[in-house]
Amino acid sequence: MSRPLLEVDHLVMNYTTEKGDVSAIQDVSFTLNEGESLGLVGESGCGKTSIAMSLLRLVAENARFDSGEIRLDGTDLLSLTDEEMRQRRWNDISMVFQGAMNAWNPVYKVGDQIREAMDLHFHPRLSNAEVEARISKLFELVGLNPAMMNRYPHEFSGGMRQRAIIAMALSCDPKIIIADEPTTALDVIVQDQILQELKKIQADLGMSIIYISHDIAVIAEVTDKIGVMYAGKLVELGSTREVFARPRHPYAFLLLSSTPSVTGPRRKLAPLEGEPPDLLNPPTGCRFHPRCPYATDQCATDEPPMEDAGDGHQVACWNWKEVPELGGLTK
Ligand SMILES: Nc1ncnc2c1ncn2[C@@H]1O[C@H](COP(=O)(O)OP(=O)(O)OP(=O)(O)O)[C@@H](O)[C@H]1O
Ligand code: SF4
Ligand SMILES: [Mg+2]
Structure with missing residues (x-):
């Protein structure tokens, strides 16, 4: 049995609003083992992105954690200082944000934007040549021609922009990647290619992945376990095979x-x-x-x-x- 890497334990999170509390995460618990892939599925608004953002502690300002723990390698991330959390973000857990492929800054080359992220987060610090070699390797890994790192976002197709986003998420060598609707805006063929590639990368690098999707069929092939969410709650959790069969x-x-x-x-x-x-x-x-x-x-x-x-x-x-x-x- 592989080791538990991430343990979400009775997590409760509310958003404070003028109209009252929005109960976005209600008593959610699950474990992600080393090298495992977990899918979180449910209708729009059920709290999938709220969970993802909680794992990185990048929640909106009006979010309030009321109870529970998020343990990474046994350390409760909710108890870390902002600086300690900053050290772990991207290095231990990174994320492919929902809609991120449309968030590339149009005026900078894609490779430079990845370089900037690495400058901010990667330790130990690398020389310029080392960063370039790493981006080049990452591009190959996600199925992009390394020469593309010197191109601008508008020169990329949708699928290529999303591959580059995945390269950026991989850039600091995280133990866990959270992929929030990683292929939703793409056509079915590109969607399938990217998911299969992510699966291969995960196996090659021995990472753990959390896939988030509103479409259970999309992530069935690439996940070991599936958690079904409804209205802020995790209502079912089991092996993908079991959840589908019964x-x-x-x-x-x-x-x-x-x-x-x-x-x-x-x-x-x-x-x-x-x-x-x-x-x-x-x-x-x-x-x-x-x-x-x-x-x-x-x-x-x-x-x-x-x-x-x-x-x-x-x-x-x-x-x-x-x-x-x-x-x-x-x-
Ligand atoms: N900052 C916020 N303040 C108040 N309510 C919020 C905030 N962010 C999200 N919500 C609400 O919290 C609930 C969960 O939202 P969340 O974005 O986590 O859902 P989701 O499952 O990711 O949805 P989608 O599939 O549409 O991406 C929704 O009711 C949403 O309207
Ligand atoms: S039968 Fe189960 S899912 Fe349906 S309302 Fe009762 S507890 Fe909820
Ligand atoms: Mg979402």
Whole structure:
């Protein structure tokens, strides 16, 4: 068994707003082992980016950590000083930000922008020639011609800009990369190429990766484990194979059964009706209860804890045993 590298332990984070608290992360726990890849999936607004930003401690100013720990190699990142955290950011954990491929500064060459990031963060400091050699190697790794480092962002296609973003995220040799919707804006073929390359890079470098996506089918092939989020909560966590074969949580079940690439093009099994709740005022009990076809009275009042559903699979639902087998239904 590989070693736990990152342990998120009962994390609670709220955004303070004029209208009240937005409950963006509610009691989330998971572990990322060395060399492992974990996918976090869920609808827009369920808290995926909030978790990612928390891991780097780059949350918005109005974010407030109320309880829990984020331990990296046993050290709670939330207890570090700003300077200690700065040392760890990019070197230990780095990130491919949501939408970052469109955030290149148009007036500087791409290689110079990566160089600047390395100057700020990489230790030990490298000479100019060493930095250049490193960027050149990183470009090869992500499938870019090293000569492209002397080009401007507008000379790159969307896929190339995203590859360069990945090169930048790799530049300080992190132990963990968080990739927030890394391929969402790209066409399906480029999306697939980039994910396969990330998978290979991860294996070659022995890194751990957290993939974030609203589309469970997209990250299925590149993850070992999947965590399904709903309204600020992690509601199911298990090996990717297990979650696909037999989602236990009603939300995960409905999400998967309404994903055509999972069930086959002509089989939409059960619709996922309604909208996710407003996190300023989340539902009591189980946050999914207003939309859940399996809800019982208890669900409206009592918050279900994560419990073991066998094979290391965890689920937060009072009635998970009632959820049918997806695999059985698709035959
Ligand atoms: N700075 C902020 N202040 C108040 N609320 C915020 C802030 N940032 C995010 N939120 C809210 O927190 C919730 C979680 O947002 P988050 O961006 O983490 O979701 P997400 O799962 O990444 O969504 P998407 O798939 O659209 O990227 C949402 O309700 C969002 O509106
Ligand atoms: S706890 Fe109840 S409302 Fe929540 S997912 Fe399970 S059955 Fe549905
Ligand atoms: Mg997001």
